[in-house]
Amino acid sequence: MxxxxxxxxxxxxxxxxxxxxxxxxxxxxxxxxxxxxxxxxxxxxxxxxxxxxxxxxxxxxxxxxxxxxxxxxxxxxxxxxxxxxxxxxxxxxxxTLDGLAYASGLDRPFVVATDARRKEVYWARYADHRTRVGEPQVHPPAEVAALVGPLPALGAGAQLYAEHFPGLLEGAPAHxxxxxxxxxxxxxxxAGEELLPPRPLYLRRPDAKVPAGYKVVTPR
Structure with missing residues (x-):
């Protein structure tokens, strides 16, 4: 291989x-x-x-x-x-969050959070560095904090909003x-496991939007 x-x-x-x-x-x-x-x-x-x-x-x-x-x-x-x-x-x-989790090498529960912009984070909870618990989600950091409490946390999102991640791990992977x-x-x-199809996991709509009142100029 x-x-x-x-x-x-x-x-x-x-x-x-x-x-x-x-x-x-x-x-x-x-x-x-x-x-x-x-x-x-x-x-x-x-x-x-x-x-x-x-x-x-x-x-x-x-x-x-x-x-x-x-x-x-x-x-x-x-x-x-x-x-x-x-x-x-x-x-x-x-x-992507699974890769960050794996790089941590942690063998205890923790959270990975990356920056989702719009004052939100993409995040997921892990039982250990190989095992994700549930599906990835996107929320404001304060909402994530209410859900995960003081669990150890890593990733650029956790670093960016450190006030909401009291378990932030110093020296853990950010990217x-x-x-x-x-x-x-x-x-x-x-191990014979089937991986995901190569399709994007966006979790929300893109930032770009068609302007209101868009004028069609295509000839009839």
């Missing part, structure tokens, strides 16, 4: 190459919420070059499906779909790591 993992559901543009057994062969991460489209493919080229591999050698593609803002999330999903179609590769989806996403995917595939 030679698995390419990528995720653009958070401000981090992250890519990793994983051999399915020993671990990550190469990885790249850049935190820049405005340049997902510009940074992703060069990052793919970089990890392949560092590992001395080519696109022809890939066997699988894994992509973070969110939750995340519309514009950034679709960059990773579209790129994964294009690579899969061009090379006739299976494309697997994984929840997604494609290396962690790839390792989690490799473990689940080896």
């Amino acid at each position: 030679l698995l390419l993992a990528l995720d653009t559901a958070t401000p981090a543009v992250t890519v990793a190459l994983h051999d399915g057994t020993a671990g990550t062969l190469a990885s790249h991460q850049r935190v820049d919420a405005r340049r997902h489209g510009e940074l992703l493919l060069p990052a793919v080229d970089q990890v392949l070059s560092e590992a001395g591999r080519t696109l022809d050698q890939l066997t699988d593609v894994v992509v973070g499906v969110g939750p995340g803002p519309y514009t950034g999330l679709r960059v990773g999903l579209a790129t994964a779909a294009a690579l899969g179609a061009a090379r006739d590769l299976p494309v697997h989806g994984l929840c 997604q790591s494609a290396g962690a996403l790839a390792q989690l995917a490799a473990e689940r595939l080896a």
Whole structure:
């Protein structure tokens, strides 16, 4: 197995190459919420070059499906779909929050929260770093605090609204790591588990809206 993992559901543009057994062969991460489209493919080229591999050698593609803002999330999903179609590769989806949780290595209950903008967070509760409890959700931080109390918390959303996450873990991962996403995917595939389809998990409608009173100019 030679698995390419990528995720653009958070401000981090992250890519990793994983051999399915020993671990990550190469990885790249850049935190820049405005340049997902510009940074992703060069990052793919970089990890392949560092590992001395080519696109022809890939066997699988894994992509973070969110939750995340519309514009950034679709960059990773579209790129994964294009690579899969061009090379006739299976494309697997994984929840972005699951990758963050896995990277923590925690073996006790905790919460992952990422920034959803609009003064909200995307979040999910975990029994341990491999086991999510329930589905990802989006809420204002105060509402999440009322639901989870002092549980340990990690992620950029928890850091941004630290006053609502008294269990914030210092030094815990803030952004997604494609290396962690790839390792989690490799473990689940080896166990015969079926991963998610590579479709976006938005949880809410996009920010962009058709202006009120929009005038149609198409000739009749």
